[in-house]
Amino acid sequence: MEPKRLNKYISDAGFCSRREADRLIEEGRVTVNNKTPDAGTKVGPKDKVRIDDELLHVREEEIVFLLFNKPAGIATTTDLSVRNNIISALNYPATLQPIGHLDREAEGLMFLSNDTELARKMTKADTRFEKEYVLTLDKPVTGEFLTRISEGGAPTPGTSRKKVFVAKEGTNRFRIVLEPGMNHHIKRMCEALGYKVTHLQRVRIANFTPIKLQTGHWRTLTEAEVETLKKIAGTKSGKSGAATKREEDAFFGESLPARSRAARAPGSGKRSGPPTSGNKRTSNTDARSGAKSAATGRKPEVRSNASPTKRTPGASGGRRGRSTKGTTKR
Structure with missing residues (x-):
């Protein structure tokens, strides 16, 4: 070193x-x-x-960046004492940190890396990455709900906001694209409108989609893909964190019933919602939802998260193995 x-x-x-x-x-x-x-x-x-x-101990490791298609039931924590944590599920020979967050019962794409500085930077800049979700709700999706959810709350006075893309995909199911800088608390937004999210799937982050990446599998990113993420994380957001927070408060404040608003402590922006249930469904349009991958250079390595093998410098390609579903204790 x-x-x-x-x-x-x-x-x-x-x-x-x-x-x-x-x-x-x-x-x-x-x-x-x-x-x-x-x-x-x-x-x-x-x-x-x-x-x-x-x-303190610093392990000498080759820097690695993974794209993981998380299945439901995996907790995105590095605490090994937590049941079915993501580190034990991947069993990857490096000190990985999950970037961003997905609830235990949610599924879909997320990044992990042992580059601690970049991982923290990306987590802090999480709302700068455009994300696409498919959500299933506990009751039928209405036109009014789609209109309200597309608005993302009340805009800052003196400004206008472009409505985000939303599309109804079934009686209780819809798709939404959360653009950079807007409110990314999609579950809270649904709960504020009187709906409970029974299943959530993240099908795209920026240009990264689950094409050829089955649920429970992961692949390594190329250098070009990592540089793309660094550029997005380093891009200045057009909106300050305080402005985003004000808009979130406006949305939740005006959408929640009066009794719920009164129960919130003055100055508190936090509200916990009911736990999700694992009504698991998969999207048939996941592969169509994103743009082309930003990958260039060598072929990404694709492996199962069940028993990854140690990589050697310069190795490329990969193979597909078993899913975590057969290795994780329930």
Whole structure:
């Protein structure tokens, strides 16, 4: 390992972000070889870095980025004590972090990586990625519901908002495309309009679709695909986080029944909804929903998340294996 700045070393160990590491260093909670370091200190593989006397370890791993088609029943957490967690389900030989979030009973696309800094950056910039969902509700979808859900709430005074794409695909089923910068709390939006989501499937993130990627399988991204994600994450959003929050509050505040609005604590924007049930259905139009993949260069590696084999540098291609459904304890 080449010498690296102390804050990056702490971040690569998965302890916290670089900014938080700088704060810990300033507070004197970090030691290098039992000495208090400066903020610009560089450390190597033989140095002993501790935070509050806890020794940190950085595994030397090849940076990897995975696209996973998550099945229902998998929890998107790195806590190995949680039943059916995503890390145990994948069993990939790297220290992966899920990027973004999908509820346990939801299914669909999500990214994972052992590049901790990029993973945090992408999670923070989650609303900058256009996403497409297919949702099943507990009662028939009406025209009024589609109109309201397409508006995404009340626009900021003095501005106009382009309605998002929505389409009814069955009695209780619809498709929606959430554009960058808008409210991405789709389940809360449905609940605010009096509906309960019984099944949610994410069928696209930006230009990434589940084409040739069965549920429970994953593939590695090419360098070109990773660069595409970096560019999107680094793009400045046309709307501030405060503006987005105001619009969310306006939507939930005006859509919820009066009794529900009164129950919310002043200044609180959080509201928990009922748990989803696993009324699992698959979309026949998933392959048509996205644009062409951004992949260029070598052929992506496609494997099962049941028992991935260790990759060697320069390896390309891959094979399809068993799904997690046969390996995860229920």
